[in-house]
Amino acid sequence: xxxxxxxxxxxxxxxxxxxxxxxxxxxxxxxxxxxxxxxxxxxxxxxxxxxxxxxxxxxxxxxxxxxxxxxxxxxxxxxxxxxxxxxxxxxxxxxxxxxxxxxxxxxxxxxxxxxxxxxxxxxxxxxxxxxxxxxxxxxxxxxxxxxxxxxxxxxxxxxxxxxxxxxxxxxxxxxxxxxxxxxxxxxxxxxxxxxxxxxxxxxxxxxxxxxxxxxxxxxxxxxxxxxxxxxxxxxxxxxxxxxxxxxxxxxxxxxxxxxxxxxxxxxxxxxxxxxxxxxxxxxxxxxxxxxxxxxxxxxxxxxxxxxxxxxxxxxxxxxxxxxxxxxxxxxxxxxxxxxxxxxxxxxxxxxxxxxxxxxxxxxxxxx
Amino acid sequence: xxxxxxxxxxxxxxxxxxxxxxxxxxxxxxxxxxxxxxxxxxxxxxxxxxxxxxxxxxxxxxxxxxxxxxxxxxxxxxxxxxxxxxxxxxxxxxxxxxxxxxxxxxxxxxxxxxxxxxxxxxxxxxxxxxxxxxxxxxxxxxxxxxxxxxxxxxxxxxxxxxxxxxxxxxxxxxxxxxxxxxxxxxxxxxxxxxxxxxxxxxxxxxxxxxxxxxxxxxxxxxxxxxxxxxxxxxxxxxxxxxxxxxxxxxxxxxxxxxxxxxxxxxxxxxxxxxxxxxxxxxxxxxxxxx
Numbered sequence: 001x002x003x004x005x006x007x008x009x010x011x012x013x014x015x016x017x018x019x020x021x022x023x024x025x026x027x028x029x030x031x032x033x034x035x036x037x038x039x040x041x042x043x044x045x046x047x048x049x050x051x052x053x054x055x056x057x058x059x060x061x062x063x064x065x066x067x068x069x070x071x072x073x074x075x076x077x078x079x080x081x082x083x084x085x086x087x088x089x090x091x092x093x094x095x096x097x098x099x100x101x102x103x104x105x106x107x108x109x110x111x112x113x114x115x116x117x118x119x120x121x122x123x124x125x126x127x128x129x130x131x132x133x134x135x136x137x138x139x140x141x142x143x144x145x146x147x148x149x150x151x152x153x154x155x156x157x158x159x160x161x162x163x164x165x166x167x168x169x170x171x172x173x174x175x176x177x178x179x180x181x182x183x184x185x186x187x188x189x190x191x192x193x194x195x196x197x198x199x200x201x202x203x204x205x206x207x208x209x210x211x212x213x214x215x216x217x218x219x220x221x222x223x224x225x226x227x228x229x230x231x232x233x234x235x236x237x238x239x240x241x242x243x244x245x246x247x248x249x250x251x252x253x254x255x256x257x258x259x260x261x262x263x264x265x266x267x268x269x270x271x272x273x274x275x276x277x278x279x280x281x282x283x284x285x286x287x288x289x290x291x292x293x294x295x296x297x298x299x300x301x302x303x304x305x306x307x308x309x310x311x312x313x314x315x316x317x318x319x320x321x322x323x324x325x326x327x328x329x330x331x332x333x334x335x336x337x338x339x340x341x342x343x344x345x346x347x348x349x350x351x352x353x354x355x356x357x358x359x360x361x362x363x364x365x366x367x
Numbered sequence: 368x369x370x371x372x373x374x375x376x377x378x379x380x381x382x383x384x385x386x387x388x389x390x391x392x393x394x395x396x397x398x399x400x401x402x403x404x405x406x407x408x409x410x411x412x413x414x415x416x417x418x419x420x421x422x423x424x425x426x427x428x429x430x431x432x433x434x435x436x437x438x439x440x441x442x443x444x445x446x447x448x449x450x451x452x453x454x455x456x457x458x459x460x461x462x463x464x465x466x467x468x469x470x471x472x473x474x475x476x477x478x479x480x481x482x483x484x485x486x487x488x489x490x491x492x493x494x495x496x497x498x499x500x501x502x503x504x505x506x507x508x509x510x511x512x513x514x515x516x517x518x519x520x521x522x523x524x525x526x527x528x529x530x531x532x533x534x535x536x537x538x539x540x541x542x543x544x545x546x547x548x549x550x551x552x553x554x555x556x557x558x559x560x561x562x563x564x565x566x567x568x569x570x571x572x573x574x575x576x577x578x579x580x581x582x583x584x585x586x587x588x589x590x591x592x593x594x595x596x597x598x599x600x601x602x603x604x605x606x607x608x609x610x611x612x613x614x615x616x617x618x619x620x621x622x623x624x625x626x627x628x629x630x631x632x633x634x635x636x637x638x639x640x641x642x643x644x645x646x647x648x649x650x651x652x653x654x655x656x657x
Contacts, residue, residue, distance in 0.1 A: 181645065237602055
């Protein structure tokens with residue numbers, strides 16, 4: 001009896017541990033780890049990426065393309081204060097596109113949880129069979145290599161100095177003069193959306209926010225919203241930027257008119273960095289959605305940590321019909337192109353005649 | 368002695384007024400007085416009593432001997448407006464009102480608006496002056512204010528305007544030349560200068576030229592000026608747009624020393640356009656255009 005009780009406790013503990021392992025998907029993980037199928041290999045890699053287990057994720061890859069672990073980790077985990085460094089892989093979907101005896105293509109939808117909300121990314125991963133096991137061929141990242149050089153940057157900067165006087169009429173500086181160039185109320189399946197463009201008409205930089213109020217037929221307000229982050233808040237002199245204001249749950253049939261207000265503030269700003277938007281094209285992504293793609297080129301000498309792309313789409317008459325936005329999860333290194341893509345709703349894509357892209361950026365202050 | 372609770376005292380005085388009778392002390396005072404100037408009030412009657420002077424911003428209380436003049440110092444009359452004088456004796460109270468006028472104009476507040484204005488804008492500059500005496504009472508009597516308008520390298524002009532109920536104002540067009548516009552409002556010894564910036568208006572005849580070096584195209588605008596010939600300030604954004612077989616490329620670049628520059632890599636035939644704000648410039652076709 002003295003030996004019986006410890007033995008029973010040990011057996012029960014072992015049974016419970018085994019049950020827990022099974023419950024946690026141990027068998028499944030073991031199957032996944034083995035790379036017995038292309039799907040299993042892809043899921044094993046994604047599980048490791050989700051757990052930020054870089055060593056095991058890299059070990060699971062096919063190394064025939066000579067990919068380096070540092071490059072792989074840099075691409076997945078991000079660097080230089082990019083949005084990816086503030087993100088984690090929240091979830092993923094995997095489905096096959098093509099498979100034969102030794103090669104398969106798996107389509108993966110990554111769902112990243114970032115500091116600025118959820119970001120989706122779709123990639124086709126090539127999976128190959130090697131010595132009986134399937135392994136993912138991760139494309140070798142192509143980071144821009146800029147030769148060491150000195151880039152003189154001498155663009156203008158505006159500072160706001162002194163303090164406001166409380167005396168009426170005392171010399172002061174007015175807020176910047178901005179103008180709303182266009183405004184269009186669009187009925188969406190689940191919301192009313194106000195889109196348009198705004199211009200800083202002044203000779204000083206402006207920080208701008210736009211608010212809109214939907215008015216009922218009796219003139220009373222139905223809802224009020226502001227542009228939040230779908231606008232380029234900092235506008236340099238004569239800069240034109242799109243804005244979008246969403247009213248979830250509202251219907252255009254409920255709206256008699258829209259009251260829109262721009263709220264400009266005088267701010268210090270710099271004309272640097274300049275970000276070019278190159279090779280813009282409308283195409284279809286792997287899921288068949290219409291997207292606007294291109295590349296951002298930071299022409300400055302400073303790293304831009306987080307960039308946001310805002311694209312306004314016009315119909316044949318030049319009226320703004322939609323504004324799309326998307327964050328770029330890579331940092332913009334000086335002189336190096338970084339690809340971007342933003343969605344275009346199907347109904348907008350069919351009516352779209354032209355578009356204009358602007359870039360919003362955030363650069364962390366340097367010490 | 369000043370009592371800083373006029374509301375309570377107003378109630379008291381109202382009570383005194385209701386209780387006043389014909390035998391009460393009589394007050395004799397001029398219909399008007401001037402802010403900051405001493406005032407003598409004659410209080411006829413006999414015996415001792417209490418005198419109250421209730422003004423727009425405070426109450427004065429002092430013991431008095433009826434039959435003698437009550438002296439009010441100028442410091443107790445610095446705020447213009449309606450005052451109520453109340454004298455209370457053993458048999459009740461009596462009261463009278465007096466209007467205290469602002470003293471001579473001595474200072475002014477000057478608002479010149481806006482602080483930045485595009486050149487040649489119609490009626491875009493507004494100058495407003497409020498006239499006060501030395502105690503910051505608004506001087507309601509018509510007063511002549513002189514405005515001296517000066518712009519660098521241009522003749523100085525003057526105009527005089529009479530105030531209406533303490534306010535003088537005028538509107539004017541901005542000048543066709545950019546630079547600081549100084550307007551000085553003068554009233555006797557008081558003078559208040561204000562400066563606003565007249566800035567270039569929209570770009571006019573925006574034009575760029577392209578020089579090609581293989582696949583690279585360098586673009587440079589001519590000096591960017593408004594229709595009056597004023598250069599647009601540095602930092603103003605100019606947008607270049609290129610359309611070729613690789614797609615559309617855009618870059619927003621600031622003006623530096625009156626010009627904006629950009630560089631594109633071109634694939635095949637291309638069309639490049641330039642714009643500044645809502646002003647569209649010329650278009651350049653490379654390789655025959657698209």
